Amino acid sequence: MIALGLEQNMAGPRIxxxxxxxxxxxxxxxxxxxxxxxxxxxxxxxxxxxRVYRTARHIVQNDEDAEDxxxxxxxxxxxxxxxxxxxxxxxxxxxxxxVNESLMKLRKRKSDRxxxxxxxxxxxxxxxxxxxxxxxxxxxxxxxxxxxREILDKAIDSLKPIFRTVFILRDVEELSTEETAEILGLSIxxxxxxLLRARLQLRERLTRTFKxxxxxxxxxx
Amino acid sequence: MVTCKDFLRELGEYLDxxxxxxxxxxxEKHITECPNCWVVFDTCKKTIQVYKxxxxxxLPDPVHERLMKALERKAVTLGVKEDCSEAKA
Numbered sequence: 001m002i003a004l005g006l007e008q009n010m011a012g013p014r015i016x017x018x019x020x021x022x023x024x025x026x027x028x029x030x031x032x033x034x035x036x037x038x039x040x041x042x043x044x045x046x047x048x049x050x051r052v053y054r055t056a057r058h059i060v061q062n063d064e065d066a067e068d069x070x071x072x073x074x075x076x077x078x079x080x081x082x083x084x085x086x087x088x089x090x091x092x093x094x095x096x097x098x099v100n101e102s103l104m105k106l107r108k109r110k111s112d113r114x115x116x117x118x119x120x121x122x123x124x125x126x127x128x129x130x131x132x133x134x135x136x137x138x139x140x141x142x143x144x145x146x147x148x149r150e151i152l153d154k155a156i157d158s159l160k161p162i163f164r165t166v167f168i169l170r171d172v173e174e175l176s177t178e179e180t181a182e183i184l185g186l187s188i189x190x191x192x193x194x195l196l197r198a199r200l201q202l203r204e205r206l207t208r209t210f211k212x213x214x215x216x217x218x219x220x221x
Numbered sequence: 222m223v224t225c226k227d228f229l230r231e232l233g234e235y236l237d238x239x240x241x242x243x244x245x246x247x248x249e250k251h252i253t254e255c256p257n258c259w260v261v262f263d264t265c266k267k268t269i270q271v272y273k274x275x276x277x278x279x280l281p282d283p284v285h286e287r288l289m290k291a292l293e294r295k296a297v298t299l300g301v302k303e304d305c306s307e308a309k310a
Contacts, residue, residue, distance in 0.1 A: 038292070041292070045289070050277035050279065050280050051277050053280055053284070054277040054278070067284050067288075071287070071291050074288060074291075074292060078292060078295060078299075079295065129229065132260050132261060133260065134260055134263070134264075135263075148271075148275070149275060149278070171273065172272050172275075174273065192234070193233075200229075200261075202268050202272075203261070203264050203268045206264075206271070
Protein backbone atom coordinates (compact mmCIF):
# COMPACT_ATOMS: atom_id res chain seq x y z
CA MET A 1 0.00 0.00 0.00
CA ILE A 2 1.12 3.51 -0.66
CA ALA A 3 1.64 5.33 2.58
CA LEU A 4 1.61 9.06 2.14
CA GLY A 5 1.66 9.98 5.79
CA LEU A 6 5.34 9.33 6.42
CA GLU A 7 6.01 12.60 8.15
CA GLN A 8 3.17 12.04 10.56
CA ASN A 9 4.95 8.93 11.83
CA MET A 10 8.38 10.44 12.11
CA ALA A 11 9.42 11.51 15.54
CA GLY A 12 11.51 14.56 16.23
CA PRO A 13 11.41 18.26 15.55
CA ARG A 14 10.33 19.85 12.30
CA ILE A 15 13.12 19.48 9.78
CA UNK A 16 12.37 22.65 7.87
CA UNK A 17 15.09 25.16 8.65
CA UNK A 18 13.46 28.57 8.63
CA UNK A 19 16.84 30.29 8.17
CA UNK A 20 17.66 28.28 5.05
CA UNK A 21 16.57 30.24 1.96
CA UNK A 22 16.41 27.09 -0.18
CA UNK A 23 14.18 25.35 2.37
CA UNK A 24 12.04 28.48 2.66
CA UNK A 25 11.68 28.72 -1.10
CA UNK A 26 10.78 25.05 -1.32
CA UNK A 27 8.22 25.41 1.46
CA UNK A 28 6.69 28.32 -0.45
CA UNK A 29 6.53 26.24 -3.64
CA UNK A 30 4.85 23.40 -1.77
CA UNK A 31 2.33 25.83 -0.25
CA UNK A 32 1.57 27.31 -3.68
CA UNK A 33 1.26 23.87 -5.25
CA UNK A 34 -1.06 22.78 -2.44
CA UNK A 35 -3.22 25.77 -3.30
CA UNK A 36 -3.57 24.50 -6.87
CA UNK A 37 -0.60 26.27 -8.50
CA UNK A 38 0.54 23.81 -11.13
CA UNK A 39 3.51 25.95 -12.16
CA UNK A 40 4.82 25.75 -8.60
CA UNK A 41 4.46 21.98 -8.58
CA UNK A 42 6.17 21.82 -11.99
CA UNK A 43 9.18 23.55 -10.45
CA UNK A 44 9.28 20.90 -7.71
CA UNK A 45 9.08 18.23 -10.41
CA UNK A 46 11.97 19.83 -12.27
CA UNK A 47 14.09 19.80 -9.12
CA UNK A 48 13.57 16.18 -8.24
CA UNK A 49 12.60 14.26 -11.38
CA UNK A 50 16.17 13.14 -12.10
CA ARG A 51 16.70 11.77 -8.60
CA VAL A 52 13.31 10.08 -8.50
CA TYR A 53 13.96 8.53 -11.91
CA ARG A 54 17.43 7.35 -10.86
CA THR A 55 16.09 5.75 -7.70
CA ALA A 56 13.26 4.04 -9.58
CA ARG A 57 15.62 2.93 -12.36
CA HIS A 58 17.96 1.28 -9.85
CA ILE A 59 15.09 -0.59 -8.19
CA VAL A 60 13.06 -1.68 -11.23
CA GLN A 61 16.09 -2.00 -13.54
CA ASN A 62 14.50 -0.94 -16.80
CA ASP A 63 13.77 2.42 -18.40
CA GLU A 64 10.12 1.80 -19.20
CA ASP A 65 9.11 0.82 -15.68
CA ALA A 66 11.23 3.62 -14.23
CA GLU A 67 9.32 6.14 -16.34
CA ASP A 68 6.00 4.65 -15.18
CA UNK A 69 7.16 4.94 -11.58
CA UNK A 70 8.28 8.54 -12.08
CA UNK A 71 4.90 9.50 -13.53
CA UNK A 72 2.85 7.63 -10.95
CA UNK A 73 4.89 9.05 -8.07
CA UNK A 74 4.64 12.65 -9.30
CA UNK A 75 0.92 12.38 -10.04
CA UNK A 76 0.22 10.85 -6.62
CA UNK A 77 2.32 13.49 -4.92
CA UNK A 78 0.38 16.22 -6.73
CA UNK A 79 -2.97 14.69 -5.91
CA UNK A 80 -2.13 14.01 -2.25
CA UNK A 81 -0.09 17.11 -1.49
CA UNK A 82 -2.52 17.91 1.32
CA UNK A 83 -1.12 14.97 3.29
CA UNK A 84 2.37 16.53 3.21
CA UNK A 85 2.51 18.95 6.11
CA UNK A 86 6.16 19.92 6.14
CA UNK A 87 7.36 17.79 9.04
CA UNK A 88 9.84 15.99 6.78
CA UNK A 89 11.72 17.09 3.71
CA UNK A 90 9.57 17.20 0.59
CA UNK A 91 12.02 14.94 -1.24
CA UNK A 92 11.86 12.30 1.52
CA UNK A 93 8.08 12.25 1.22
CA UNK A 94 8.29 12.10 -2.58
CA UNK A 95 10.89 9.36 -2.72
CA UNK A 96 8.85 7.22 -0.34
CA UNK A 97 6.01 7.28 -2.85
CA UNK A 98 8.45 6.44 -5.67
CA VAL A 99 10.01 3.55 -3.73
CA ASN A 100 6.57 2.10 -2.98
CA GLU A 101 5.64 2.37 -6.65
CA SER A 102 8.92 0.73 -7.65
CA LEU A 103 8.46 -2.16 -5.24
CA MET A 104 4.93 -2.72 -6.49
CA LYS A 105 6.31 -2.93 -10.03
CA LEU A 106 8.81 -5.53 -8.93
CA ARG A 107 6.18 -7.56 -7.10
CA LYS A 108 4.00 -7.62 -10.20
CA ARG A 109 6.75 -9.47 -12.01
CA LYS A 110 5.73 -12.88 -10.83
CA SER A 111 8.85 -14.47 -12.22
CA ASP A 112 11.02 -12.40 -9.90
CA ARG A 113 11.12 -14.23 -6.60
CA UNK A 114 13.84 -12.14 -5.04
CA UNK A 115 11.74 -9.05 -4.48
CA UNK A 116 10.52 -9.12 -0.93
CA UNK A 117 12.07 -6.55 1.34
CA UNK A 118 10.58 -8.49 4.21
CA UNK A 119 12.90 -11.40 3.53
CA UNK A 120 14.50 -12.19 6.83
CA UNK A 121 18.22 -11.68 7.03
CA UNK A 122 20.24 -12.95 9.91
CA UNK A 123 21.56 -9.65 11.22
CA UNK A 124 24.26 -11.35 13.22
CA UNK A 125 25.55 -13.37 10.29
CA UNK A 126 29.16 -12.51 9.53
CA UNK A 127 29.73 -10.20 6.55
CA UNK A 128 31.68 -11.80 3.73
CA UNK A 129 34.92 -10.41 2.34
CA UNK A 130 36.79 -12.25 -0.39
CA UNK A 131 38.63 -9.72 -2.53
CA UNK A 132 41.22 -7.59 -0.83
CA UNK A 133 43.38 -5.38 -3.00
CA UNK A 134 44.45 -1.76 -2.87
CA UNK A 135 42.74 0.48 -5.43
CA UNK A 136 44.43 2.92 -7.73
CA UNK A 137 44.40 6.48 -6.49
CA UNK A 138 41.24 8.06 -7.92
CA UNK A 139 40.49 5.07 -10.18
CA UNK A 140 37.36 6.78 -11.44
CA UNK A 141 39.57 9.21 -13.35
CA UNK A 142 40.66 6.38 -15.65
CA UNK A 143 37.17 6.27 -17.11
CA UNK A 144 34.87 8.65 -18.93
CA UNK A 145 31.72 9.65 -17.07
CA UNK A 146 29.70 7.31 -19.29
CA UNK A 147 32.03 4.36 -18.68
CA UNK A 148 32.12 5.02 -14.96
CA ARG A 149 28.34 5.28 -14.78
CA GLU A 150 28.05 1.92 -16.57
CA ILE A 151 30.49 0.29 -14.15
CA LEU A 152 28.68 1.66 -11.09
CA ASP A 153 25.19 0.90 -12.40
CA LYS A 154 26.16 -2.64 -13.32
CA ALA A 155 27.54 -3.22 -9.84
CA ILE A 156 24.35 -1.91 -8.17
CA ASP A 157 22.15 -3.90 -10.53
CA SER A 158 23.95 -7.09 -9.49
CA LEU A 159 22.75 -6.70 -5.89
CA LYS A 160 19.56 -8.30 -4.62
CA PRO A 161 16.66 -5.81 -4.26
CA ILE A 162 16.81 -5.94 -0.46
CA PHE A 163 20.39 -4.71 -0.55
CA ARG A 164 20.37 -2.32 -3.48
CA THR A 165 17.28 -0.45 -2.29
CA VAL A 166 18.86 0.29 1.08
CA PHE A 167 22.16 1.29 -0.55
CA ILE A 168 20.45 3.63 -3.00
CA LEU A 169 18.50 5.43 -0.31
CA ARG A 170 21.39 5.70 2.16
CA ASP A 171 24.52 6.14 0.05
CA VAL A 172 23.23 7.46 -3.27
CA GLU A 173 20.28 9.59 -2.17
CA GLU A 174 21.96 10.27 1.18
CA LEU A 175 18.86 9.79 3.31
CA SER A 176 19.39 9.07 7.00
CA THR A 177 19.20 5.59 8.49
CA GLU A 178 15.96 6.59 10.21
CA GLU A 179 14.40 7.95 7.00
CA THR A 180 15.43 4.82 5.10
CA ALA A 181 13.94 2.60 7.81
CA GLU A 182 10.67 4.58 7.72
CA ILE A 183 10.44 4.47 3.93
CA LEU A 184 11.12 0.74 3.67
CA GLY A 185 9.26 -0.30 6.80
CA LEU A 186 12.42 -1.87 8.22
CA SER A 187 14.04 -1.71 11.64
CA ILE A 188 17.11 0.49 12.10
CA UNK A 189 19.16 -2.68 12.71
CA UNK A 190 17.96 -4.21 9.44
CA UNK A 191 18.86 -1.05 7.50
CA UNK A 192 22.35 -1.00 9.03
CA UNK A 193 22.92 -4.68 8.41
CA UNK A 194 21.74 -4.56 4.80
CA LEU A 195 23.68 -1.39 4.11
CA LEU A 196 26.91 -2.98 5.31
CA ARG A 197 26.30 -6.04 3.17
CA ALA A 198 25.50 -3.88 0.14
CA ARG A 199 28.62 -1.78 0.65
CA LEU A 200 30.82 -4.87 1.02
CA GLN A 201 29.33 -6.55 -2.05
CA LEU A 202 29.78 -3.42 -4.15
CA ARG A 203 33.31 -3.03 -2.85
CA GLU A 204 34.08 -6.57 -3.97
CA ARG A 205 32.71 -5.99 -7.45
CA LEU A 206 34.43 -2.64 -7.89
CA THR A 207 37.74 -4.02 -6.60
CA ARG A 208 37.87 -6.28 -9.66
CA THR A 209 37.79 -3.14 -11.82
CA PHE A 210 39.59 -0.55 -9.71
CA LYS A 211 42.40 -2.54 -8.09
CA UNK A 212 45.91 -1.26 -8.60
CA UNK A 213 47.56 -3.01 -11.51
CA UNK A 214 50.21 -5.50 -10.49
CA UNK A 215 48.84 -5.88 -6.97
CA UNK A 216 47.87 -9.33 -5.93
CA UNK A 217 44.61 -10.03 -4.23
CA UNK A 218 45.46 -10.68 -0.61
CA UNK A 219 43.83 -13.43 1.34
CA UNK A 220 41.89 -12.60 4.48
CA UNK A 221 43.25 -14.04 7.65
CA MET B 222 41.35 -6.66 21.61
CA VAL B 223 39.58 -6.16 18.29
CA THR B 224 39.63 -9.09 15.87
CA CYS B 225 39.06 -8.88 12.10
CA LYS B 226 35.56 -10.27 12.65
CA ASP B 227 34.85 -7.59 15.23
CA PHE B 228 36.14 -4.97 12.82
CA LEU B 229 33.90 -6.15 9.98
CA ARG B 230 30.90 -6.23 12.30
CA GLU B 231 31.52 -2.61 13.31
CA LEU B 232 32.59 -1.41 9.86
CA GLY B 233 29.24 0.14 8.93
CA GLU B 234 29.11 2.30 12.06
CA TYR B 235 32.80 3.14 11.66
CA LEU B 236 32.27 4.32 8.08
CA ASP B 237 29.31 6.42 9.20
CA UNK B 238 31.32 7.77 12.14
CA UNK B 239 28.60 6.75 14.58
CA UNK B 240 30.71 4.56 16.87
CA UNK B 241 31.39 5.70 20.42
CA UNK B 242 34.88 7.17 21.00
CA UNK B 243 36.25 4.10 22.81
CA UNK B 244 35.15 1.71 20.04
CA UNK B 245 36.41 4.09 17.40
CA UNK B 246 39.79 4.26 19.04
CA UNK B 247 39.99 0.44 19.24
CA UNK B 248 38.99 0.08 15.57
CA GLU B 249 41.54 2.69 14.52
CA LYS B 250 44.23 0.82 16.39
CA HIS B 251 43.21 -2.41 14.65
CA ILE B 252 43.54 -1.00 11.13
CA THR B 253 46.98 0.37 11.83
CA GLU B 254 48.03 -3.20 12.67
CA CYS B 255 45.98 -5.18 10.13
CA PRO B 256 46.67 -4.39 6.45
CA ASN B 257 43.72 -6.44 5.23
CA CYS B 258 41.21 -4.60 7.37
CA TRP B 259 42.76 -1.29 6.38
CA VAL B 260 42.27 -2.20 2.69
CA VAL B 261 38.67 -3.25 3.28
CA PHE B 262 37.95 -0.02 5.14
CA ASP B 263 39.71 2.14 2.55
CA THR B 264 38.04 0.52 -0.46
CA CYS B 265 34.62 0.59 1.24
CA LYS B 266 35.07 4.29 1.90
CA LYS B 267 36.07 4.84 -1.74
CA THR B 268 33.07 2.79 -2.91
CA ILE B 269 30.73 5.13 -1.04
CA GLN B 270 32.56 8.22 -2.27
CA VAL B 271 32.47 7.20 -5.91
CA TYR B 272 28.69 6.66 -5.77
CA LYS B 273 28.09 9.90 -3.93
CA UNK B 274 30.11 11.72 -6.56
CA UNK B 275 27.85 10.68 -9.43
CA UNK B 276 25.19 13.22 -10.38
CA UNK B 277 21.95 11.80 -11.71
CA UNK B 278 21.82 11.78 -15.48
CA UNK B 279 19.62 14.37 -17.16
CA LEU B 280 16.16 12.99 -17.80
CA PRO B 281 15.64 12.23 -21.50
CA ASP B 282 13.57 15.07 -23.00
CA PRO B 283 10.68 12.82 -24.12
CA VAL B 284 10.41 11.38 -20.60
CA HIS B 285 10.19 14.87 -19.10
CA GLU B 286 7.67 15.97 -21.74
CA ARG B 287 5.43 12.94 -21.18
CA LEU B 288 5.58 13.58 -17.44
CA MET B 289 4.52 17.21 -17.83
CA LYS B 290 1.68 16.24 -20.15
CA ALA B 291 0.47 13.61 -17.69
CA LEU B 292 0.58 16.24 -14.98
CA GLU B 293 -1.47 18.66 -17.06
CA ARG B 294 -4.08 15.94 -17.65
CA LYS B 295 -4.13 15.19 -13.93
CA ALA B 296 -4.59 18.88 -13.15
CA VAL B 297 -7.61 18.98 -15.45
CA THR B 298 -9.22 15.98 -13.74
CA LEU B 299 -8.54 17.55 -10.34
CA GLY B 300 -10.03 20.84 -11.49
CA VAL B 301 -6.81 22.82 -11.27
CA LYS B 302 -7.09 25.75 -13.65
CA GLU B 303 -3.58 27.24 -13.68
CA ASP B 304 -1.30 26.75 -16.65
CA CYS B 305 1.51 24.26 -16.33
CA SER B 306 4.18 26.71 -17.40
CA GLU B 307 7.80 26.29 -16.47
CA ALA B 308 8.36 30.02 -16.39
CA LYS B 309 9.64 29.75 -12.84
CA ALA B 310 12.56 27.60 -13.93
